Amino acid sequence: MKGTENFKSIIANHLQSVADRDPLFAKSYSKESKNIDECINYILSEVQKSKCNGFADDEIFNMAIHYYDEDDIKNIKATTVRVVVNHSSETNQSNSVVEKQKEVPVRKLKQQVKIQPEVNIGKQVSLFDFPGV
Structure with a gap:
């Protein structure tokens, strides 16, 4: 391989x-x-x-x-396979396609979710009080 x-x-x-x-x-x-x-x-x-x-x-x-x-792992025979790597071997490549794809959904999510909690003194806050969560 x-x-x-x-x-x-x-x-x-x-x-x-x-x-x-x-x-x-x-x-x-x-x-x-x-x-x-x-x-x-x-x-x-x-x-x-x-x-x-x-x-x-x-x-x-x-x-x-x-x-x-492990010392007992040896003489592994090679066969032909296809390998798909999901990222670049260069660790400092800030303009990679993978990083750009990861950033886009986060920005969209931040724009879509707008939390406007109600201010009620004495009332316990519930997760259901926050629309969109």
């Missing part, structure tokens, strides 16, 4: 950032018997075994960390 270069780059960048923050993982990450290509093969084989079509980033990153932590 050969992941796309973008996928491989995202996984490698994440693993390096974890290794920079966690000395215990840094030791696992530097094992000579482990490499990023086999890590990608491991992730893709686990995804294929699960028969699921989508995963959260953390699930994939945890598989990568697990690969480096």
Whole structure:
């Protein structure tokens, strides 16, 4: 299984950032018997075994960390699959399409919801007192 270069780059960048923050993982990450290509093969084989079509980033990153932590995971065979990455490998790319898509609904929601609570002293406020919530 050969992941796309973008996928491989995202996984490698994440693993390096974890290794920079966690000395215990840094030791696992530097094992000579482990490499990023086999890590990608491991992730893709686990995804294929699960028969699921989508995963959260953390699930994939945890598989990568697990690969480096476990000494008995080795000799993962490569097969051909297609990988779809939902974001860019560049972490500081502020003009990405994904970020723009996330911002639009929030702005619309803020414009649509206008809460005008009633001011009644002595009355307990209820969620039903706020229209549009």
